[in-house]
Amino acid sequence: MSLSLIDAENTLASPVCALAGRAALRLALTILWHPQAQRIGEQFIAAAGSGDIDVNRFAPLFGGLAGNAQALGHRRIARDALRLRRHRDHGVSLLPPQSRMRVELNGAMLAGAPVRCTPEQVDAGLVIGLGGVVLLCVHWMDRLPQASAIAAVHGVGSAAIRVRELIRQVAATDLPVLLLGEAGSGKELAAQAIHQASARCRGPMVTVNLATLSETQAVAELFGADTGALARVGGGTLFLDKIGTAPQAVQAQLLRVLKTGEYRPVGARADQAARARLIGASDHDLHDGSFNQSLLRRLEALVVRLPPLRERRCDIGVLALHFMQAWSTRTGSAPELPLAFISQLCNYDWPGNVRQLGKVVQRALSAAQAGQPLAFDALVPGVAERTARVRLGQLSGQAVLDALEANGWLIRNAALALGVSRPSMYKLIGKHPAIRQIGQIAPAEIAAALAAHGGDTGRCAAALRTPSEALRRYLRRQAAGKLL
Numbered sequence: 001m002s003l004s005l006i007d008a009e010n011t012l013a014s015p016v017c018a019l020a021g022r023a024a025l026r027l028a029l030t031i032l033w034h035p036q037a038q039r040i041g042e043q044f045i046a047a048a049g050s051g052d053i054d055v056n057r058f059a060p061l062f063g064g065l066a067g068n069a070q071a072l073g074h075r076r077i078a079r080d081a082l083r084l085r086r087h088r089d090h091g092v093s094l095l096p097p098q099s100r101m102r103v104e105l106n107g108a109m110l111a112g113a114p115v116r117c118t119p120e121q122v123d124a125g126l127v128i129g130l131g132g133v134v135l136l137c138v139h140w141m142d143r144l145p146q147a148s149a150i151a152a153v154h155g156v157g158s159a160a161i162r163v164r165e166l167i168r169q170v171a172a173t174d175l176p177v178l179l180l181g182e183a184g185s186g187k188e189l190a191a192q193a194i195h196q197a198s199a200r201c202r203g204p205m206v207t208v209n210l211a212t213l214s215e216t217q218a219v220a221e222l223f224g225a226d227t228g229a230l231a232r233v234g235g236g237t238l239f240l241d242k243i244g245t246a247p248q249a250v251q252a253q254l255l256r257v258l259k260t261g262e263y264r265p266v267g268a269r270a271d272q273a274a275r276a277r278l279i280g281a282s283d284h285d286l287h288d289g290s291f292n293q294s295l296l297r298r299l300e301a302l303v304v305r306l307p308p309l310r311e312r313r314c315d316i317g318v319l320a321l322h323f324m325q326a327w328s329t330r331t332g333s334a335p336e337l338p339l340a341f342i343s344q345l346c347n348y349d350w351p352g353n354v355r356q357l358g359k360v361v362q363r364a365l366s367a368a369q370a371g372q373p374l375a376f377d378a379l380v381p382g383v384a385e386r387t388a389r390v391r392l393g394q395l396s397g398q399a400v401l402d403a404l405e406a407n408g409w410l411i412r413n414a415a416l417a418l419g420v421s422r423p424s425m426y427k428l429i430g431k432h433p434a435i436r437q438i439g440q441i442a443p444a445e446i447a448a449a450l451a452a453h454g455g456d457t458g459r460c461a462a463a464l465r466t467p468s469e470a471l472r473r474y475l476r477r478q479a480a481g482k483l484l
């Protein structure tokens, strides 16, 4: 049988890059957190196209696969709506309500002015806090939710739906599979799900972690006469974790298994049939030449990519709830975590992915149970070195310029849109070669720009490529006669 899923349409890289075209994208609002836990993961998926979406106590209606659609409903969500405006470039503006309801974007308070977020920011998921009670994720969907038998793989966004679809497709075949994704992104869970959904599910799944084994150990562990994994697994599934670290000799023997369906057990005189299905997993690209490329070609007959958690922020709520429920079942207690802490969970970039999220949730529940204060920085080792949400070094100069352009050159709103603090934004601006300090611009040039733009400071700041706040300060001081 020849079946290849190695094209952009069928492998999973991120919710958006697998799309046929952006025109098909729908803007979705997923409930990340709600006082009624059963509502976490409910979604409102807008019709394709443009148009504003108003979010208030009574609209829109959020639904899950099982239940009736209902509005957010909570009395602390204002009647006055937060308006989401979709733009043709797939950016989204947030127009805060007139009411005094607290609105947060990516963990920072939103003041009265609209904020425009770039398409890339929406791709990664915007985290919106409403009234101090509900958290929503605004993100794009390229497919509609559907019931799936792959229940162990939690998640409500396009990426999770796609992973479940791929697992189902892959499980229906008997070809080797390669699972790719960062550490903790769910590769072993996906391997288990493939095994469970396949015709081999009555046999065992045996896991061998090749990163921890020397060549001799790996050969014995895999090809040992009676105790080796291939012998033990029989017609089940052999999961080769960290396959990229397998010694060359082991790679050559695995290639032989895939080519001929046979292997020579350690110390044996004759070859033995290998009946197992092979699933390999790696957290790095194996095309760099150090990995046996013939083995790679056979392994990647089917490829499933598990995207990092920071690229599917809409799933953080349901995953956190899943870990909380597992903890409660285990311990028989159910301490509550404050919304501010959940908001930090939803805004962090999770270098250790779902595994790290699970550990942090467990630590937080233990601390809450013991009546200890919950400090995110203390519970997430290394968090101080990584700014929540965005590492400054990862922001390109173009991203900084785009955020300023999209937000009338207002530092405050551009910082909010980028998910960085204002002091960080000042640093980024200070070292950006294309952004000018107001003090470096000749007064005559400023006067000419003001005249050309009818005194509109936003457009004037854009034309001068200097922040609006600095231009306004300059004009105030000028009006007060200090610059004359």
Ligand SMILES: Nc1ncnc2c1ncn2[C@@H]1O[C@H](COP(=O)(O)OP(=O)(O)OP(=O)(O)O)[C@@H](O)[C@H]1O
Pocket: 152, 153, 154, 155, 181, 182, 183, 184, 185, 186, 187, 188, 189, 190, 241, 281, 283, 319, 322, 354, 355, 358
């Ligand atoms: N979509 C998911 N739903 C529920 N739990 C998940 C999901 N993805 C990952 N997990 C959980 O996160 C933890 C880490 O997942 P897993 O061990 O499968 O990651 P991995 O990619 O194989 O990691 P590594 O590369 O470090 O071996 C496990 O406890 C797993 O059950």
